Amino acid sequence: MKAPERYYDFQKDISGCGVFGVINTKRELIPGSMPIQAMCTMHDRGNGLGGGFAAYGIYPDHADKYAFHIMCETQEGLDSAEELIKKFFVIHESQPIPTKPTLAIKNPPIVWRFFLSAKQGGDRPKWRTNDEKDYVVNVIMHINKKTPAFVFSSGKNMGAFKGVGFPEDIAEFFRLDEYQGYIWTGHNRFPTNTPGWWGGAHPFTLLDWSIVHNGEISSYGINRRYLCEHDYECTLMTDTEVVAYEIDMLIRKHGLSLRMASWVFAPPFWDEIDRMPEEQRKAFEALRMVYGPALLNGPFAILVSDGTCLMGLNDRIKLRPLIVAESGSNVFMSSEESSIRDVCRELDTVWAPKAGEPVIVKLED
Amino acid sequence: MAFAPINKNYHDFFVVRDKDACINCQVCVRQCSYGVHFWDEARQCVRHDNTKCIGCHRCEALCPTQALLIQEKPSNFKANALWRPVFIKNIYKQADTGGVLLSGMGSPADIPVYWDNLLLDASQVTNPSIDPLREPMELRTFLGSKPTRLEFEETPEGPRVKTKLKPNIALNFPIMFSAMSFGSINFNLHIAMARAASELGTYYNTGEGGLHQSLYKYGKNTIVQVASGRFGVHRDYLNAGAAIEIKIGQGAKPGIGGHLPGEKINAKVSETRMVPIGSDAISPAPHHDIYSIEDLHQLIYALKEASEYKVPVSVKIAAVHNVAAIASGVVRAGADIVAIDGMRGGTGAAPAMIRDNVGIPIELALASVDQRLRDEGIRNNASIVAAGGTRCSADVVKAIALGADAVYIGTAALLAVGCTLCARCYTGKCPWGIATNDPYLAKRQNPDIAAKKMANLMKAWAHEIEEMLGGMGLNSIESLRGNRDKLRAVGLNQIELDTLGVKAAGR
Numbered sequence: 001m002k003a004p005e006r007y008y009d010f011q012k013d014i015s016g017c018g019v020f021g022v023i024n025t026k027r028e029l030i031p032g033s034m035p036i037q038a039m040c041t042m043h044d045r046g047n048g049l050g051g052g053f054a055a056y057g058i059y060p061d062h063a064d065k066y067a068f069h070i071m072c073e074t075q076e077g078l079d080s081a082e083e084l085i086k087k088f089f090v091i092h093e094s095q096p097i098p099t100k101p102t103l104a105i106k107n108p109p110i111v112w113r114f115f116l117s118a119k120q121g122g123d124r125p126k127w128r129t130n131d132e133k134d135y136v137v138n139v140i141m142h143i144n145k146k147t148p149a150f151v152f153s154s155g156k157n158m159g160a161f162k163g164v165g166f167p168e169d170i171a172e173f174f175r176l177d178e179y180q181g182y183i184w185t186g187h188n189r190f191p192t193n194t195p196g197w198w199g200g201a202h203p204f205t206l207l208d209w210s211i212v213h214n215g216e217i218s219s220y221g222i223n224r225r226y227l228c229e230h231d232y233e234c235t236l237m238t239d240t241e242v243v244a245y246e247i248d249m250l251i252r253k254h255g256l257s258l259r260m261a262s263w264v265f266a267p268p269f270w271d272e273i274d275r276m277p278e279e280q281r282k283a284f285e286a287l288r289m290v291y292g293p294a295l296l297n298g299p300f301a302i303l304v305s306d307g308t309c310l311m312g313l314n315d316r317i318k319l320r321p322l323i324v325a326e327s328g329s330n331v332f333m334s335s336e337e338s339s340i341r342d343v344c345r346e347l348d349t350v351w352a353p354k355a356g357e358p359v360i361v362k363l364e365d
Numbered sequence: 366m367a368f369a370p371i372n373k374n375y376h377d378f379f380v381v382r383d384k385d386a387c388i389n390c391q392v393c394v395r396q397c398s399y400g401v402h403f404w405d406e407a408r409q410c411v412r413h414d415n416t417k418c419i420g421c422h423r424c425e426a427l428c429p430t431q432a433l434l435i436q437e438k439p440s441n442f443k444a445n446a447l448w449r450p451v452f453i454k455n456i457y458k459q460a461d462t463g464g465v466l467l468s469g470m471g472s473p474a475d476i477p478v479y480w481d482n483l484l485l486d487a488s489q490v491t492n493p494s495i496d497p498l499r500e501p502m503e504l505r506t507f508l509g510s511k512p513t514r515l516e517f518e519e520t521p522e523g524p525r526v527k528t529k530l531k532p533n534i535a536l537n538f539p540i541m542f543s544a545m546s547f548g549s550i551n552f553n554l555h556i557a558m559a560r561a562a563s564e565l566g567t568y569y570n571t572g573e574g575g576l577h578q579s580l581y582k583y584g585k586n587t588i589v590q591v592a593s594g595r596f597g598v599h600r601d602y603l604n605a606g607a608a609i610e611i612k613i614g615q616g617a618k619p620g621i622g623g624h625l626p627g628e629k630i631n632a633k634v635s636e637t638r639m640v641p642i643g644s645d646a647i648s649p650a651p652h653h654d655i656y657s658i659e660d661l662h663q664l665i666y667a668l669k670e671a672s673e674y675k676v677p678v679s680v681k682i683a684a685v686h687n688v689a690a691i692a693s694g695v696v697r698a699g700a701d702i703v704a705i706d707g708m709r710g711g712t713g714a715a716p717a718m719i720r721d722n723v724g725i726p727i728e729l730a731l732a733s734v735d736q737r738l739r740d741e742g743i744r745n746n747a748s749i750v751a752a753g754g755t756r757c758s759a760d761v762v763k764a765i766a767l768g769a770d771a772v773y774i775g776t777a778a779l780l781a782v783g784c785t786l787c788a789r790c791y792t793g794k795c796p797w798g799i800a801t802n803d804p805y806l807a808k809r810q811n812p813d814i815a816a817k818k819m820a821n822l823m824k825a826w827a828h829e830i831e832e833m834l835g836g837m838g839l840n841s842i843e844s845l846r847g848n849r850d851k852l853r854a855v856g857l858n859q860i861e862l863d864t865l866g867v868k869a870a871g872r
């Protein structure tokens with residue numbers, strides 16, 4: 001799409017962080033208390049200006065509905081978002097997200113959730129011929145742009161919970177100890193200049209995808225422009241947003257596997273590619289030629305999930321920590337081993353993945 | 366009092382000769398192709414005629430006793446903000462000759478150099494800078510059309526790509542030697558560029574003068590140009606290089622053609638250009654088979670057919686007012702590469718009025734073309750090569766951050782072999798043996814040494830580019846390309862910022 005007026009003149013926050021993720025490959029439910037405790041251990045990796053969690057398997061009763069989590073400063077804003085949602089979706093349930101007032105969380109926005117199914121074909125006010133996922137993504141962007149409300153979670157049987165505060169305070173506010181899921185990710189944030197906006201906290205989600213990220217994406221300037229060419233407009237003032245959109249584009253629209261996408265994010269170096277057998281050399285050369293603008297350059301450790309797997313990935317020269325550990329059917333990924341040990345003393349294996357090599361753990365079914 | 370034409374009194378330079386140091390060896394007499402120095406039989410010493418000096422500094426550089434100093438003549442006209450000396454002198458000249466003012470090299474006019482208003486970023490604390498001496502730093506660049514997306518097949522050995530890609534050329538550095546035709550510069554420098562490009566793993570451009578048979582062996586690193594004169598264009602030529610470039614315009618003289626005077630057409634130039642010895646080689650202003658964009662489309666595909674779709678086709682245009690729309694048309698017409706030549710680009714000969722007044726600076730042209738192609742979703746269909754006024758590696762970095770895939774350097778490559786920017790390339794008397802086919806002068810360039818110097822320059826720039834990239838926390842050139850967030854501007858107004866797509870410094 002055509003870049004919006006003054007699209008170059010953006011503000012973006014810069015932050016260091018701690019990340020934690022856990023997946024139970026047998027879909028056994030893990031209580032929220034575990035990721036909360038793990039994030040507590042890494043308290044010092046944040047500065048109280050952002051914390052959040054994503055959890056999969058938390059809405060089994062509405063597993064086939066889009067669970068929209070929406071935040072808004074004002075009731076009117078929320079109402080206008082609801083107006084739009086009504087136009088584009090069938091609302092099955094609409095309720096406040098359960099919260100608990102906590103001392104540490106000041107001035108929280110109104111948080112609301114909807115369980116929705118998308119209108120089809122002629123019932124849609126717009127984007128009639130789009131496939132369903134495209135349609136849902138379009139509506140989300142539409143709401144985020146046109147109303148003061150912000151959709152911060154939109155997948156099925158999953159949810160993101162995030163805001164300004166330490167992760168443990170955010171967890172308390174959202175009463176996360178009352179949820180159970182088979183995949184959890186958590187994030188603790190250390191922004192150096194923050195707009196103090198709840199939407200800017202991690203995880204970032206789009207449909208079923210959620211991303212937590214520790215790092216700074218130095219290639220953000222081009223990633224953002226490249227995404228704009230592909231109709232994704234970055235509005236969230238943080239570089240993690242580009243990871244979410246790139247995943248959506250590469251996997252959902254271009255049909256790449258998660259493994260291929262991770263090679264786009266952190267491709268092999270040329271001298272490695274030059275030594276590959278002909279077929280692979282050609283494949284990676286093409287990948288870098290075509291998807292070069294999507295390369296995530298700069299230090300990062302990211303955890304990504306779509307509800308069927310958990311992936312951990314470092315940048316090409318591992319400038320951020322990432323540790324992986326296994327214990328039975330639980331696999332942990334974290335910035336610090338201490339946080340894993342704190343929630344699970346006995347581990348079968350512990351290792352630090354190589355730079356640029358993703359660790360992808362899939363559910364068994 | 367002898368009558369001297371008014372023009373004679375207002376020459377630009379004068380020669381200072383240290384009489385004590387001068388040993389009357391007459392080196393300067395032999396070196397000066399303009400006849401400034403001469404042996405005075407009566408006085409038995411070397412003397413000079415200041416009026417002939419064009420300020421090339423050849424004598425100064427070669428004088429064995431450093432007895433010479435070439436200075437700008439300090440004599441001033443009465444100060445006048447409107448009638449600056451250059452205008453006054455030009456009028457004297459034209460009053461004498463009744464002719465068009467000719468000039469060589471890029472415009473010296475005081476037009477904003479936006480490179481100087483752009484500043485680069487570096488990492489501090491929140492992300493580490495990367496040391497190119499310890500970590501990989503990748504500059505490899507591909508020019509040509511790329512698909513929007515790829516399809517892969519995963520095999521046990523690893524991924525295989527199913528999408529068929531169009532031909533691209535691979536560069537080890539995002540820098541190439543710009544089109545300078547054989548004829549406008551001599552053969553020694555063509556050999557030098559060919560060798561330097563081959564050694565470096567980049568490309569040189571033949572310019573519009575064809576490719577001499579003996580240089581076909583460097584074809585892997587050659588871009589063959591097809592211009593309006595079609596000099597030296599034939600089937601083998603089109604298949605001799607790694608890419609073909611259609612020259613529509615040149616930054617130094619948009620809208621006009623070229624003229625290689627008959628004196629410059631010696632046997633070798635004649636056989637390469639396929640024109641008779643001694644006859645003028647005239648490139649018409651437009652291609653007479655391209656009067657519209659659909660004609661360009663036909664020529665692009667004619668050349669693709671002729672080269673069996675094995676090489677990318679580039680189209681070089683001058684940076685003019687509507688360059689973004691023109692570039693978009695060029696890409697839609699099927700160009701795999703668009704080369705944009707800014708108004709400060711060099712030339713062997715151009716009317717001074719055109720050179721100094723027509724076109725726009727490359728920075729603005731590049732920024733608007735890159736943005737336009739992205740807005741239209743066709744940026745991947747063609748690479749952008751920026752040309753015209755790249756002075757140093759930081760300019761290259763800034764060009765790439767604005768959106769260029771690579772840059773062409775011309776003037777910088779000639780400076781590397783001794784050019785002093787005297788801007789008299791059109792006279793054929795280049796005392797440095799560059800823009801001349803006079804064998805006595807041309808042999809001043811040794812192709813081996815010239816190749817070495819050109820290669821050195823590029824290697825030096827490459828090292829500097831790596832340092833700057835690493836400083837920004839990037840380890841691959843594709844993360845810089847179009848990454849305007851790595852640039853900040855000082856001293857520009859809002860419209861310039863909007864055109865460049867760069868934030869003001871401090872924001």
Ligand code: SF4
Pocket residue numbers: 382386387388389390391392393394402411427428429430431432433
């Ligand atoms: S080259 Fe130098 S020393 Fe020789 S004649 Fe000229 S000025 Fe004198």
Ligand code: SF4
Pocket residue numbers: 421469470779783784785786787788789790791794795796797798799800
């Ligand atoms: S190439 Fe020769 S004539 Fe042209 S500016 Fe350089 S030194 Fe002068």
